[in-house]
Amino acid sequence: xxxxxxxxxxxxxxxxxxxxxxxxxxxxxxxxxxxxxxxxxxxxxxxxxxxxxxxxxxxxxxxxxxxxxxxxxxxxxxxxxxxxxxxxxxxxxxx
Amino acid sequence: xxxxxxxxxxxxxxxxxxxxxxxxxxxxxxxxxxxxxxxxxxxxxxxxxxxxxxxxxxxxxxxxxxxxxxxxxxxxxxxxxxxxxxxxxxxxxxxxxxxxxxxxxxxxxxxxxxxxxxxxxxxxxxxxxxxxxxxxxxxxxxxxxxxxxxxxxxxxxxxxxxxxxxxxxxxxxxxxxxxxxxxxxxxxxxxxxxxxxxxxxxxxxxxxxxxxxxxxxxxxxxxxxxxxxxxxxxxxxxxxxxxxxxxxxxxxxxxxxxxxxxxxxxxxxxxxxxxxxxxxxxxxxxxxxxxxxxxxxxxxxxxxxxxxxxxxxxxxxxxxxxxxxxxxxxxxxxxxxxxxxxxxxxxxxxxxxxxxxxxxxxxxxxxxxxxxxxxxxxxxxxxxxxxxxxxxxxxxxxxxxxxxxxxxxxxxxxxxxxxxxxxxxxxxxxxxxxxxxxxxxxxxxxxxxxxxxxxxxxxxxxxxxxxxxxxxxxxxxxxxxxxxxxxxxxxxxxxxxxxxxxxxxxxxxxxxxxxxxxxxxxxxxxxxxxxxxxxxxxxxxxxxxxxxxxxxxxxxxxxxxxxxxxxxxxxxxxxxxx
Ligand SMILES: Cc1ncc(C[n+]2csc(CCOP(=O)(O)OP(=O)(O)O)c2C)c(N)n1
Ligand SMILES: [Mg+2]
Numbered sequence: 235x236x237x238x239x240x241x242x243x244x245x246x247x248x249x250x251x252x253x254x255x256x257x258x259x260x261x262x263x264x265x266x267x268x269x270x271x272x273x274x275x276x277x278x279x280x281x282x283x284x285x286x287x288x289x290x291x292x293x294x295x296x297x298x299x300x301x302x303x304x305x306x307x308x309x310x311x312x313x314x315x316x317x318x319x320x321x322x323x324x325x326x327x328x329x
Numbered sequence: 330x331x332x333x334x335x336x337x338x339x340x341x342x343x344x345x346x347x348x349x350x351x352x353x354x355x356x357x358x359x360x361x362x363x364x365x366x367x368x369x370x371x372x373x374x375x376x377x378x379x380x381x382x383x384x385x386x387x388x389x390x391x392x393x394x395x396x397x398x399x400x401x402x403x404x405x406x407x408x409x410x411x412x413x414x415x416x417x418x419x420x421x422x423x424x425x426x427x428x429x430x431x432x433x434x435x436x437x438x439x440x441x442x443x444x445x446x447x448x449x450x451x452x453x454x455x456x457x458x459x460x461x462x463x464x465x466x467x468x469x470x471x472x473x474x475x476x477x478x479x480x481x482x483x484x485x486x487x488x489x490x491x492x493x494x495x496x497x498x499x500x501x502x503x504x505x506x507x508x509x510x511x512x513x514x515x516x517x518x519x520x521x522x523x524x525x526x527x528x529x530x531x532x533x534x535x536x537x538x539x540x541x542x543x544x545x546x547x548x549x550x551x552x553x554x555x556x557x558x559x560x561x562x563x564x565x566x567x568x569x570x571x572x573x574x575x576x577x578x579x580x581x582x583x584x585x586x587x588x589x590x591x592x593x594x595x596x597x598x599x600x601x602x603x604x605x606x607x608x609x610x611x612x613x614x615x616x617x618x619x620x621x622x623x624x625x626x627x628x629x630x631x632x633x634x635x636x637x638x639x640x641x642x643x644x645x646x647x648x649x650x651x652x653x654x655x656x657x658x659x660x661x662x663x664x665x666x667x668x669x670x671x672x673x674x675x676x677x678x679x680x681x682x683x684x685x686x687x688x689x690x691x692x693x694x695x696x697x698x699x700x701x702x703x704x705x706x707x708x709x710x711x712x713x714x715x716x717x718x719x720x721x722x723x724x725x726x727x728x729x730x731x732x733x734x735x736x737x738x739x740x741x742x743x744x745x746x747x748x749x750x751x752x753x754x755x756x757x758x759x760x761x762x763x764x765x766x767x768x769x770x771x772x773x774x775x776x777x778x779x780x781x782x783x784x785x786x787x788x789x790x791x792x793x794x795x796x797x798x799x800x801x802x803x804x805x806x807x808x809x810x811x812x813x814x815x816x817x818x819x820x821x822x823x824x825x826x827x828x829x830x831x832x833x834x835x836x837x838x839x840x841x842x843x844x845x846x847x848x849x850x851x852x853x854x855x856x857x858x859x860x861x862x863x864x865x866x867x868x869x870x871x872x873x874x875x876x877x878x879x880x881x882x883x884x885x886x887x888x889x890x891x892x893x894x895x896x897x898x899x900x901x902x903x904x905x906x907x
Contacts, residue, residue: 245512248459249447260452288511307639314636320456320476323512 235303237266239328242298242316243282246272250321254298257315263308267301282324295323332502334463335360335494336367338427341470343370344504347398349389349768350374351382355402356442357429360494365400374768374797377789379406381761383413384787387422388725388762391748392769394549396423396477403429403491404442408449412755414484415453419752420570421547423482425473426450430459432492446488455483460493467504475508480515481634482547515633519650524658526646527605527629531659532669534603534627536678537563540586540615543570543751544608544632545652550574551744553656554607560663562672564682566594568609570751573741578720583682584691587615588889589733592689592899592907595887597682598623599896606630608652611641612752621895631655689887689901691737699855704880707731707806709855711738713862714776714804722774723748723766727759727783729813731806733885735778757786763801764794774802774866781807781835781876791845794872802865803874805838808881816884820900842874852877 244250251270258265272293273279279297283290304312309327316325332340338361342350351374354362365373376382379401386397397417401410407428417424431440447457456476458469473485531537539561541554551574558565558581565575566586575582584591586598598604604626609615616622619641630644631652638647648655663670696712711734714722724739726732726749741747748766750758763777777784784805794801814829839849848871852861858877865873890898890906899907 249457252448253451256451286511311636311640318634318636320510320513 235305237301237303238309240300240302240313240316241326241328242300242322243273243279243295243324244298244319245321245323246294246296247321251296251298253319253321254300254316257319258300258302261312261315263302263304263312265300265302268298270296270298272296286323299328330502331499333494333496333499334466335364335496337463337466337500337502338470338489338494339364339368339371340502341467341504342398343368345470345474346395347371350398350400351376351385351765352400353379353382353402353406355404355406355429357403357431357491358400358406360491360496361400361427361429361489363496373400374764374793376761376793378787379409380412380757381787381790381793383410383424383426384416384755384758384761385765385790386424387413387417387758388748388765389769390417390422390424390765391762392723392745392766394745396425396474397765399424399426401426401428402442403431403446404444407444407446411449411453412757414450414486416750416753416755416758417484418453418455420543420750421482422484423477424484425477426484426486428486428488430488430490433461433490434492436490446486450486453484454486457486457488459488460490463493463498464500466493467502471505471508472510475510476513481544481637516649517651517654519631519648519655519658521658523646523648524655524662527648528659528662528666530603530627530629530646531561531605531663532666535674536600536602537561537605537675538583538597538601538603539563539565539575539605539607540568540598540609541565541571541574541607542568542609544610545571545574546608546744548608548633548652549744550608550653550656553653553660557656557660557663560660560667560670563605563675564597564679566590566598568612568615568751569736569749571609572736572747573744576742577740578742583686585736586896589737589885589887591686591691591737592887592901593682593685595889595896595899596685598626600681601626603627603629606632606644607656608632610637613641616641617889617891617894617896617898623896693738699858701854701856703855705852705855705858705877707734707808707879707883708738709858710804710806710862710877710879711735711778713859714778715739717863717866718774718776722746722776723763723770725749725759725762725766725775725777727777727779728754728756729780729783729811730808730816730883730885731778731780731783731812734806756783759783760787760790760803763803764790764797764799767799767801768797776802776804778804778806780812781805781809781838782811788841791842791847791872795846800868800870800872803872804862805874805876807838807876807878808883809835809878810881812881813885819884838874838876842872847872847874849873850875
């Protein structure tokens with residue numbers, strides 16, 4: 235098993251982050267590192283706007299990066315479960 | 330129109346078409362209760378415990394397909410609702426739970442009856458909201474109903490700090506027409522390529538089985554499933570949650586599968602070369618040891634929830650979307666390719682299945698044993714109920730042996746008639762769930778098949794039934810023990826009945842029911858069984874509590890051999906293993 239980095243764009247709302255973090259604990263996955271910032275510079279996040287066909291405003295969403303060690307099957311499962319959270323816009327593995 | 334927060338909340342619920350709200354008042358919810366008092370469109374049902382409110386709303390939701398709505402106060406009111414929220418979550422039932430909360434300026438101060446409801450409920454809700462201002466209530470309610478009822482349904486909590494419902498601050502009220510949550514887009518229509526692959530696999534198969542679960546009921550896909558199988562004529566099995574989605578009296582129906590599934594259903598799954606899973610999630614009560622599950626089967630999996638597919642059993646062909654829509658697309662393509670379907674090809678498979686059924690199928694004649702020298706068999710109670718009600722009643726149940734006998738022996742021909750806690754297995758569910766179903770369908774027969782253990786977990790709701798005149802029938806299959814626990818102890822713990830019997834401390838249920846103003850009937854002999862049940866069911870406008878004493882030593886069979894067994898490994902009776 236190797237360490238993976240997940241990149242998650244989620245609504246910058248109270249409680250949104252804890253749902254993602256809580257999910258890791260609930261499903262028995264370990265978080266090895268975690269970094270989160272509100273998205274201020276929108277230029278780099280045009281892919282979010284294009285993918286979901288929306289317009290973002292400064293500070294409206296957060297970018298979360300989580301590292302965890304899992305195999306391929308579990309990774310797919312984690313990605314799907316995170317994506318299911320209502321406040322999550324996009325989740326993908328950072329290669 | 331200008332309204333205060335409390336009225337905005339209630340008007341929003343009325344805009345959503347809510348007919349009943351199940352709840353229990355307390356300090357933090359009092360502004361809201363005052364608004365309820367001032368209107369007539371929605372009826373509040375005062376339960377006797379908040380757990381009862383959640384199960385009643387849940388029963389209403391399962392019977393109707395509409396979301397059940399609950400209102401509780403902060404602190405203990407909210408925590409008492411937790412078991413019912415978890416029950417609804419595990420079975421994907423749409424529910425809205427409004428919990429009172431201390432005023433915003435008190436949050437985080439350990440104020441009287443403060444509890445972090447959003448935090449406590451987070452792992453067992455589909456989503457939750459905290460009301461920050463009365464102005465936002467309409468939008469939050471609109472979103473909550475949308476989330477609870479779309480995609481894979483589930484419970485949504487709205488936590489309402491008391492100050493946001495204060496009657497003295499007015500806001501403009503306008504209920505939104507539309508809802509659009511940019512981060513939430515559950516799939517609806519399937520990918521046509523996957524439909525094509527699924528149909529090709531179906532045409533190629535020699536030993537197919539359709540395995541349909543609760544998701545097919547949630548998606549209201551019963552009619553489409555029946556139509557699909559008019560084309561295919563494949564054997565069909567249902568999960569505990571799926572019973573009724575395919576008619577149990579249909580000749581292709583194999584019965585329930587899994588832990589206490591029929592011999593023919595479990596054998597068919599194990600030996601299949603194609604399993605078409607429809608709104609089912611390969612839960613551990615179904616697969617037994619996943620590594621040993623259906624070794625030769627290709628899996629087609631139709632589901633609305635991405636995370637339910639290939640979670641436990643890898644799907645060869647995944648079809649994401651509302652299963653109703655996916656089935657419609659499959660029907661259309663199968664009709665176009667009809668000449669490629671060879672019905673003769675699967676005849677040997679069907680013969681094999683009918684052999685299995687005749688070898689070890691369930692005994693449907695058990696009720697014919699009516700001599701008084703033998704104790705009443707619990708299965709016979711269910712068989713009589715089935716016959717007396719012509720299979721048309723709503724049946725709610727609790728958890729234990731009685732639940733499995735009900736699932737095995739009451740043959741459900743329609744969806745939403747079988748109402749039980751499958752995922753969480755919550756004792757105490759049956760009586761309040763029956764109240765919710767009865768309120769939704771006052772002219773239909775609603776029967777709660779329960780055990781003397783389970784019924785005592787929400788027995789206080791007998792009082793609610795008196796207040797709102799809910800003439801449900803309670804059939805207490807009384808084996809004077811936590812029968813399912815005792816069965817496991819018999820089978821795996823050398824018959825040591827640790828904490829599974831009550832040493833004659835049980836109440837007199839007949840007198841107990843009577844003290845709440847209901848009718849009680851006690852049945853102890855086979856010769857009284859049929860007439861006693863008929864008498865109970867003939868009292869249309871009374872709640873009747875029937876206390877039936879059954880054989881305390883009876884076990885539920887078949888039963889999967891676990892751990893390390895497959896679906897073909899079953900106990901068929903106390904002595905026989907496959
Ligand atoms: C709230 C809750 N506590 C414990 C259990 C574990 N449990 C499962 S079945 C059972 C026995 C139920 O007894 P009873 O209602 O009399 O049904 P019987 O099996 O005797 O038909 C117990 C304790 C449970 N499912 N739910
Ligand atoms: Mg019992």
